[in-house]
Amino acid sequence: MNIDDVLKIFIAESQELLQQMEDALLQIEQNPHDPDIINAIFRAAHTIKGSAGLFGLDAIVSFTHVAESVLDRIRSGEMAFNDTLTALFLQVCDQLNALIAHVDAGGSLDELEPALQKQGVALTTNLSHYLSGELAVAAAAPQRATQVVRESSDTPNEHWHLSLRFGPDVLRNGMDPLAFLRYLNTFGQIVHIVTLTEHVPAADEMDPETNYLGFEVAFATEADKETIEGAFEFVREDSQIRIFPPNSKTVDYIQLINELPEEDLRLGEMLVRCGALTQSELEKALLKQSEPEASPAPIGEVLINEQNVQPQVVTAALQKQKQVKDNRTAEGNLIRVDANKLDQLINLIGELIIAGAGTQLAAQQSGAAQLVESTGVLSRLVEEVRDSALTLRMVQIGTTFNRFQRVVRDVSKELGKDIVLEISGGDTELDKTVVEKIGDPLTHLIRNSMDHGIEPASVRLERGKPAQGTVRLNAYHESSSIVIEVSDDGGGLNKDRILRKAIERGLVSDNQSLTDKEIFNLIFEPGFSTADQVSSLSGRGVGMDVVKKNITALRGTVDLDSIEGVGTTTRIRLPLTLAIIDGFLIGVGKATYVVPLDMVEECIELTSDQSSAARQSTSDYIDLRGDALPFIRLRELFAVEDEPPRRENVVVVNYAGNRAGLVVDQLMGEFQTVIKPLGKIFDNNRALGGFTILGSGAVALILSVPGMIGAIAQRQAAPSTAMTINS
Structure with a gap:
């Protein structure tokens, strides 16, 4: 695998992490102190920063580092999430998404668009405001006076404990132990110090160039273990430097270990990554473990014996290793596929x-x-x-649904309304191609529900409703289709107003009789709008017709149900897949057609007398075991002029609870159907949904059952005689 392939994996994983981060930010508004949600946000930012560093993406690393610093203060309880901070971090997510998209497109982070660069600077400035207190503490630290307290008791456990044993030749090599102690005060504060004098000889035996002193130091700092160890870089080889974290830090180490990504890491690597162990300490422990005279011992035992790390931290790391191993075993069969x-x-x-x-x-x-x-x-x-x-x-639609939490949050604030999104049926699966193309129509519907459907809080309270409005997303399977519902508990649709607007625009005539559903569906007509004012969200009549067009392109249908004063539900029906289906072959004249098998309820043969009676009848209905079944003759629909057969057949189809009969010449059986799209010339033909190639090489058209049932429903139904079909 080359570097480009690895970079693609980083981009895909970063986009997933940012989506998780955004979902967590939307949840944090309801639970601003939830540690699990806060840790999820921090973990996403931390992982992206670390991975970006591997590829030298310094702009992403530096930007994320500032955000991570603010998140660290939130994790420590110094501040809490509020609406302003949540909104800021949602913008951070957007900025990181833009930077990663720039990398994905092959661009250089050194050559960003001015708008993107300006946005990054503005966000960094806003984030830095939340770090001002911390920066002031850091700036003031070098000016603090050193507190030297000679005590024999143990140092307090809320501070770092430094056990310093400078080598005897440290002075001879030009190093002053007190200089190192003074340097510590540039990034922290020495709270207590105990000077160890047990190795000091009698005065007449002293060598002025030999060091005899050791120190036990209580040190307060926000720096990590590696930074503290770095202060003794020049004397580390000749001295014994041990650094013990405070109790609070031990808890942090354990938490960081638990938050490490699911990777196969060695024990030492885990401890270094979380900061409980430095690389030099690990190297010394490995050398100790490999000494010929030493009895073989696990590295964790060596680290504890050398007092490099606390036993409880080692235990947490071992447990994390076991967890990763168990998860790897469970997920061993999962791979990422392009x-x-x-x-x-x-x-x-x-x-x-x-x-x-x-x-x-x-x-x-x-x-x-x-x-x-x-x-x-x-x-x-x-x-x-x-x-x-x-x-x-097949993928779950829940991921797509969750993305609308952000849409609802932003739009509700823009409208000044209190609106919440409720999601159900997120585990419903459908073809990934359908999922990718359904996002825009759903966005239009949700924004429309929030703008037109949900009333202002004052109006809702007058009507006896809760001040907070609700938009619901639901998905479920029905036969071999998926149904997606977008509903709200708003004011509903005003039928009279819609009909009045439709008459004004000439969409219907004054004396035309329409059902409620037909009136509601008028809002999907191009340019149709009942809004009195044009806003940034709606009112121009653009959107709902686009929704219908996009859904129709997916071989789906959309319809509305509404009760005035109660709410509106928009129902979308889509095929589970756009690629291959089980079909049912039928013959009409010399042509062959395919009906989706899952929509076929039954097939009934007409005798020659029944066929003749049906052709002579002025009714568009037949009597099927006591039920009136509307039908359509495919011979008439496709203008087949040759002589019809003596016996015909009725294929009874059902879509969304609506039944109809297709009168055909022949029934030819099941057929695995590979759906191929028709050209643009057929875009306005509601009866056809594509074509397929038969084993003989001939072309068969695929019938659109939803389109046919819709055409039948629009016909004026006035049956005068009916013919009984015996099954």
Whole structure:
């Protein structure tokens, strides 16, 4: 794997982390002191900063470092999240997303667009305001006087404990131990110090160039262990320097260990990464462990014996190792796959299905029983491969739903309304291609519900509603379709007002009779709007027609239900996949058509007398076991002029609870259908949803059942006679 491949993984993982960070920020407003949510935000920023450093993305590292410093103060309880701080960190997420997108596009972080660069500077300045107190403390630290207290008791456990044993030759090598103590005060404060004199000889035996003193120091600082150790860089080889963190720091180490990413790390690497151990301490311990005369001992035991790290921290690291190992075992079969490779696989399987259908047809025409049996087995295996491949592209819609938490938060503040988003059915799965394309329509619907649907708080209270409005997102499976509902508890739609606007614009006539659903669906007409004022969100009549157009392009449908004063529900129905379906072949004249098998309820044969009666009837309904079933003749729809057969068939289809009959010439059985899109010339044809290639190489058109049922529903229903079909 080359560096570009690794960079792509970093970009993908960073985008996932930023989404998690944004989700956590949206939750923190409800629970500003929740440690788990705060840690999730900090962990995301920390991981991105560390990974960016591996690729030399210094702009991301420096920007994230400032944000991480503020988050660290929040974690320590020095400050808490509020609306302003949450909004600031949401902008931080947006900035990081923009920087990572810039890297993904192949751009250099040294050549950022002026607007992006300006935004980064502004955010850094705003973040620095939350660090001003900390910076003041750091600036004042060098001016503090050193407090030297000679005590025999133990040093307080709320401070760092430095056990310093300078080597005997330290003075001879030009180093002054007191200079190191003075240097400590440049980034902290010596609170207590005990000077150890047990190695001081009698006065007449003293060597003025030999050091005999040691020190036990209580040290208060915000610096990490590595920084403290760095103060003794020039005497580390000749001296014994031990650094023990305060009790509070021990808790932090354990917490940081628990927050480490799920990676296979050695014990020493984990302790170094969390700051409980420095690299030089680890190297010394490894040398100690490898000494020939030393008995073999685990590195954790060596570190404890050398007093480099506390036992409880080592225990936490060992537990983390076990957790990572267990998780790796559970997730060992999971891999990250490029979405383009999945698309290529589906395309190849589609071609395999078409080729297999041709082979099966050739085998049937040859009359060789063994060959027919063999191709039948092959066909079943191809079908299983198809089903398995399609499940690879199925993803949960919950991730898409959660992104709208940010939309609801921002828009509600812009509108000055208190609105909350409730999500259900997030574990419902559908094809990733559908998920990618449904985001924009859902955004339009949610913003429309918030702007037009949810009333201001004062109006809601007058109507006996809670001041806080609610927008709901729900998803569930229905047959082989997915249904997505966007609902609100707002004022609902005013039918009379919609109808009045439609008549003004000439969309309907004065004397035209429309059902409630037909009136509601008028808002999907291009340019239709009932808004009295144009706002930044709505009022121009642009949006709802785009919603319908985008959903129709996905072979889906959208409709509205509304009760005035109670609320509105927009219901979207989409196919689970856009690639391959089980179809049912029918023949009309010399042409072959495909109906999605999951929409077929039953097939009924018409006798010659019944067919003749149906053709002569002025009714568009037939009597199916006591129920009136609307039907449509495909011969008439597609203007087939040749003589109809003596016997015809009715294919009963059902979509979204609406049933209809398709009168056809022949029933030709099931067929694995690879959906291919039609050209733009067919965009306005509601009866067709695509085409497929048969085993013979002929083309078969795929019928759009939703479009046909919609066309039937629009016809004026005035049955005068009905014909009974016996099943």
